[in-house]
Amino acid sequence: MRLEAEFTSEPFHGEGSPPEHALAARDAAAEAGLETDFGPLGTLARGEAKELFEALPAIAKAAMEGGATQVTLQVRRADPRTDAPAVTKPAPGGAAPVELTDALARLIADVEREVGAKLGDLDRPGKQRAVRLLRERGAFGLRKSVSSVADALGVTRFTVYNYLNREVD
Known part of the structure; x- marks a missing residue:
């Protein structure tokens, strides 16, 4: 086998x-x-x-x-x-x-378990934390990850980019 x-x-x-x-x-x-x-x-x-x-x-x-x-x-x-x-x-x-296996889906599921809620159900600070955790785990090195994360969060790609830029500042 x-x-x-x-x-x-x-x-x-x-x-x-x-x-x-x-x-x-x-x-x-x-x-x-x-x-x-x-x-x-x-x-x-x-x-x-x-x-x-x-x-x-x-x-x-x-x-x-x-x-x-x-x-x-x-x-x-x-x-x-x-x-x-x-x-x-x-x-x-x-x-x-x-x-x-879809690595990004696995990373999103891991973060959801860690924060205790679906990404789309989080408040703004929770969503910002989720983006930070995903960035730390390399999620944004994957192709089309920003769009997928935005969909999971229930926000626009622009919002995800804003969250990412806040982490850099």
Whole structure:
């Protein structure tokens, strides 16, 4: 049985070089012989169940020793007959798309859990805090993230940009 594991390590960095802990986790997966797809907010590793399960402790250890404060893991069957995640990413060389979980939706859900409410239900200071948390976690490095966050907050893109600019000032 083929499986895929999607793992993220925190803290996120929105711009610049990937953090050492993310690179260390990716390298541990590759050293275990797993196929990897490295992204700005997580790494997808695929392989046979035995190899993948044996590699998971080394991946988590590498991330933590590389400076991660938290590692989050999702494991699922890599069976094309199962439900596909919401986002697909073209593979290098024109190969079949790589299926990835929608990282932005996951970040929004994490912030909603942290603040204890749906983003659209928050008052203005709550929405500003949510934008700050999303920025700190690298959400705005993702394509079309401002529009998606604006929709979740029930505000305009202009408002999200204003919240982001307030954080810089």
